[in-house]
Amino acid sequence: MRLRAHHLLCLQGFQGYGYNPNFTNNLTKLIQEINSTPQLEIELIDEGDAVCFFCPYHKESLCQKTADSSRKVKDIDLKVLNKLGLSKGARVKQEDIFCFVNKKFRYISDVKDICTDCEWKEKCLWFIKLK
Numbered sequence: 001m002r003l004r005a006h007h008l009l010c011l012q013g014f015q016g017y018g019y020n021p022n023f024t025n026n027l028t029k030l031i032q033e034i035n036s037t038p039q040l041e042i043e044l045i046d047e048g049d050a051v052c053f054f055c056p057y058h059k060e061s062l063c064q065k066t067a068d069s070s071r072k073v074k075d076i077d078l079k080v081l082n083k084l085g086l087s088k089g090a091r092v093k094q095e096d097i098f099c100f101v102n103k104k105f106r107y108i109s110d111v112k113d114i115c116t117d118c119e120w121k122e123k124c125l126w127f128i129k130l131k
């Protein structure tokens, strides 16, 4: 499965909110698939992924939520990869990567410039647990 690096954070905080019912229904199924497959191989990328595929803002293979979101979201993916010490294209196992992410991201300061401008952060169960 191909995932944008920053979605490793978002997926852990999802509680049913999203851009439209199609998006949230598919995201719910995707998370169930990920959670029930410990051996799942995940390729970490900085472009449209399995989550974006159902997003109404994903057009012509780019995030077009705002005029500059494609660049901004790529930048966020690269910041997450950098914090994890991984490179774009790294392949990881589900059973390893989420624990590793949560060791590296423990405090609000760890997500400075990553979650700062996210419209969902107050509803993100992962974000609100950070100290």
Ligand code: SF4
Pocket: 048, 051, 052, 055, 056, 057, 058, 062, 063, 064, 065, 069, 073
């Ligand atoms: S807003 Fe952009 S990065 Fe987020 S899911 Fe939609 S297309 Fe992907």
